[in-house]
Amino acid sequence: MARRTGRRPGNPATREAILQASRAAFAERGYDAASIRQIATGAGVDPALVHHYFGTKEQLFLAAVQAPIDPRELIPQVLAGGVDGVGARLVRTFVRVWDSPRGGTAAALLRSAVTNEWTARMLREFVITQILRRAIRELGLEGPDAMLRAGLVASQLLGLATTRYVLKLEPLVSATADQLAAAIGPTVQRYLTGDIGQDG
Amino acid sequence: MARRTGRRPGNPATREAILQASRAAFAERGYDAASIRQIATGAGVDPALVHHYFGTKEQLFLAAVQAPIDPRELIPQVLAGGVDGVGARLVRTFVRVWDSPRGGTAAALLRSAVTNEWTARMLREFVITQILRRAIRELGLEGPDAMLRAGLVASQLLGLATTRYVLKLEPLVSATADQLAAAIGPTVQRYLTGDIGQDG
Incomplete structure (x- = not known):
């Protein structure tokens, strides 16, 4: 897997769970209202882990956007x-x-x-x-x-x-x-x- | 007195001022956030006059929408x-x-x-x-x-x-x-x- 951001790719299942939760949050609330904390809760992980795998909310958003239309x-x-x-x-x-x-x-x-x-x-x-x-x-x-x-x-x-x-x-x-x-x-x-x- | 809507057509200049103010409000805030009160303030009239000329916010919106692309x-x-x-x-x-x-x-x-x-x-x-x-x-x-x-x-x-x-x-x-x-x-x-x- 290509590592473009310099972030750890992380556990694939956890990473996917965070992406899924972020897509749900962005779809339901839009970018502005969605929060890392809510996304972490949705994925059943600690917010620090979301930051650790994806960086900022912007970086997470890009990852979430890129995946559905790769x-x-x-x-x-x-x-x-x-x-x-x-x-x-x-x-x-x-x-x-x-x-x-x-x-x-x-x-x-x-x-x-x-x-x-x-x-x-x-x-x-x-x-x-x-x-x-x-x-x-x-x-x-x-x-x-x-x-x-x-x-x-x-x-x-x-x-x-x-x-x-x-x-x-x-x-x-x-x-x-x-x-x-x-x-x-x-x-x-x-x-x-x-x-x-x-x-x- | 009654036209198609049953509303008074009103003074043309006042009516136009209300429409202009409503377009500005709808453009700036969107339909949901725009209020008759703000529109009345923008037009320099009493809110009751806006209702009197155009009826509800929905009716005012339709009037405002129809005008720019008649x-x-x-x-x-x-x-x-x-x-x-x-x-x-x-x-x-x-x-x-x-x-x-x-x-x-x-x-x-x-x-x-x-x-x-x-x-x-x-x-x-x-x-x-x-x-x-x-x-x-x-x-x-x-x-x-x-x-x-x-x-x-x-x-x-x-x-x-x-x-x-x-x-x-x-x-x-x-x-x-x-x-x-x-x-x-x-x-x-x-x-x-x-x-x-x-x-x-």
């Missing part, structure tokens, strides 16, 4: 097969994650991000640096408009998340992953690889 | 010219409204909608019944998948609002209305009139 796990699935059809695969993977139990954490993160500048910054950084830049780079789509393409993809996918999972707008809620991939996949495909109407 | 004003602009190019015109009008001072109220409404089920219901109903259904009907695009088309348009436009105005994701923030219309217009056009990959 780009190192998902991006290879999306990129398998190369550029052709990547839009539909990205939509399908996105819907699968949000439809899973992990989607609750993602929805809480999105809710928190639109009301809290700090969380917005984290989500922005996470979406752009961990997901979209990586996907663009690994697909060999780098170019002067790469970040605009990434932003357009984010606008459509976060819009799907907002309407389907947060506002619960029908018939998007009842639509299947196949229907959504068929309808929205070509949009994402064009944003990544097609004509987006920009000069230069 | 579909009766905007839809004719978007539909001028018919189906051809309607996607780009819809994106351009959407961006113009959100870029205007009225966009602050719209952003506050979106923020409130993702964290408050009641506001989400209002926004959902407003977007679907007042904007998208009307546009679909007036463009003669009714069909079995009309509401899915409307939902897809909402997913892209609310996603643009979320990323450009709430999360402030670059380079979407710096993009011009022309750039956004060129990039996103074809998406909206396809969702409204093109192949969205659904059987039947």
Whole structure:
């Protein structure tokens, strides 16, 4: 396991229990109101152990956020097969994650991000640096408009998340992953690889 | 004396002052925290007069929400010219409204909608019944998948609002209305009139 923070990885089961408790706390209370003390209680450990394994609440939050949508796990699935059809695969993977139990954490993160500048910054950084830049780079789509393409993809996918999972707008809620991939996949495909109407 | 609401229309200048103060309060505090008392203070009137003109906080909110994006004003602009190019015109009008001072109220409404089920219901109903259904009907695009088309348009436009105005994701923030219309217009056009990959 990679140790990016210099913190002890700790006992895997305890670490996982703390992450689970933190996801529940962040989902239920939002970042600001969730406390290390409550999370420690939820995990059945001492607060000092949470700090020992994860550091600050911010570091714990990043660990909790990264886990439900781990780009190192998902991006290879999306990129398998190369550029052709990547839009539909990205939509399908996105819907699968949000439809899973992990989607609750993602929805809480999105809710928190639109009301809290700090969380917005984290989500922005996470979406752009961990997901979209990586996907663009690994697909060999780098170019002067790469970040605009990434932003357009984010606008459509976060819009799907907002309407389907947060506002619960029908018939998007009842639509299947196949229907959504068929309808929205070509949009994402064009944003990544097609004509987006920009000069230069 | 009674109009549609049964409330007195009141002095136009006072009514407008109350609406302006309510928009500022809803934008700054969100629906839940804004109070008639604060709004009355902001408008320089007695709280009883706010109730007299607008009724409950909910009725005042609806009046405040409807004004900044009045579909009766905007839809004719978007539909001028018919189906051809309607996607780009819809994106351009959407961006113009959100870029205007009225966009602050719209952003506050979106923020409130993702964290408050009641506001989400209002926004959902407003977007679907007042904007998208009307546009679909007036463009003669009714069909079995009309509401899915409307939902897809909402997913892209609310996603643009979320990323450009709430999360402030670059380079979407710096993009011009022309750039956004060129990039996103074809998406909206396809969702409204093109192949969205659904059987039947």
